[in-house]
Amino acid sequence: MKILIVDDSTAMRMIVKKTLRLAGFEGHDITEVDDGAKALAAIKASKPDLVLSDWNMPNMTGLQLLESLSGDGVKLTFGFITTEATPDMRAKAMGAGAKFLISKPFTPESFKEHLGAHIR
Amino acid sequence: MATAYPLPDAPKIAELLGLLFDGLDVKAGGTFDQTPAGGAWFGVFVADSGEPVALCGADANLAATWGCAFSMLPVGVAKDAAKSRELTDVMIGNMREIMNICTRLVMDASSPHLKLDQIYPTKSLPAPATALLGAPKGHREFLVQLPKYGGGVLTFLV
Numbered sequence: 001m002k003i004l005i006v007d008d009s010t011a012m013r014m015i016v017k018k019t020l021r022l023a024g025f026e027g028h029d030i031t032e033v034d035d036g037a038k039a040l041a042a043i044k045a046s047k048p049d050l051v052l053s054d055w056n057m058p059n060m061t062g063l064q065l066l067e068s069l070s071g072d073g074v075k076l077t078f079g080f081i082t083t084e085a086t087p088d089m090r091a092k093a094m095g096a097g098a099k100f101l102i103s104k105p106f107t108p109e110s111f112k113e114h115l116g117a118h119i120r
Numbered sequence: 121m122a123t124a125y126p127l128p129d130a131p132k133i134a135e136l137l138g139l140l141f142d143g144l145d146v147k148a149g150g151t152f153d154q155t156p157a158g159g160a161w162f163g164v165f166v167a168d169s170g171e172p173v174a175l176c177g178a179d180a181n182l183a184a185t186w187g188c189a190f191s192m193l194p195v196g197v198a199k200d201a202a203k204s205r206e207l208t209d210v211m212i213g214n215m216r217e218i219m220n221i222c223t224r225l226v227m228d229a230s231s232p233h234l235k236l237d238q239i240y241p242t243k244s245l246p247a248p249a250t251a252l253l254g255a256p257k258g259h260r261e262f263l264v265q266l267p268k269y270g271g272g273v274l275t276f277l278v
Binding site for chain 2 (some may be wrong): 009010011012014015017018104105
């Protein structure tokens with residue numbers, strides 16, 4: 001399965017990758033980019049199965065990325081991993097087509113809970 | 121005197137930062153050199169008002185260790201940086217990444233919002249942060265070691 005991690009923090013991308021491993025999601029093709037605009041190009045080029053995106057990023061936010069993908073008719077599983085998760089953010093995320101929103105700090109257990117249905 | 125912000129313990133630090141550094145060892149203890157000449161680096165965490173409410177400091181040895189290990193720079197580069205007390209731009213960028221992750225160590229479900237504002241060497245800390253450094257309501261020190269690289273002392277102040 002092809003998984004794209006989108007976060008402007010190198011450290012956070014490292015933590016997401018390691019938490020995926022700790023949650024038992026190993027053996028996947030994981031790539032990463034550091035902003036929404038690069039993610040948009042990467043998604044169109046490589047067509048990942050799953051995108052794990054931060055919310056706030058330079059150039060293009062995670063929500064703008066998701067809305068752009070939806071507008072272009074790109075079909076994939078998209079979820080947010082973000083520091084803040086207000087009810088308004090959750091509503092916007094789900095309204096735009098996100099499958100889940102995981103708030104930081106996350107754990108291998110919360111990854112299993114939210115991602116188990118989406119990673120095979 | 122209690123504050124609204126928690127201080128982490130060694131297991132919590134090891135659990136979080138162990139996601140960045142394999143084999144990270146964290147033990148309570150150590151003496152932190154916070155003199156301007158000591159070469160430490162601090163993350164300054166601010167409340168929504170902009171007021172500094174927490175500090176995380178890495179002494180000169182730990183700053184050099186983390187600054188290099190995060191990008192897997194050679195151990196010798198870390199030793200030289202610790203000795204000279206000078207970090208390159210790459211090491212400073214790495215320290216900022218790590219300090220940003222450390223935000224999670226001075227917050228919990230009930231604490232008010234805070235965020236990393238900036239990182240500074242001790243000698244360049246803004247006055248409000250220096251005031252917090254000089255009179256914290258609470259602080260904890262930790263001995264932090266990384267395989268091959270070595271380590272140093274980490275401190276949290278609130």
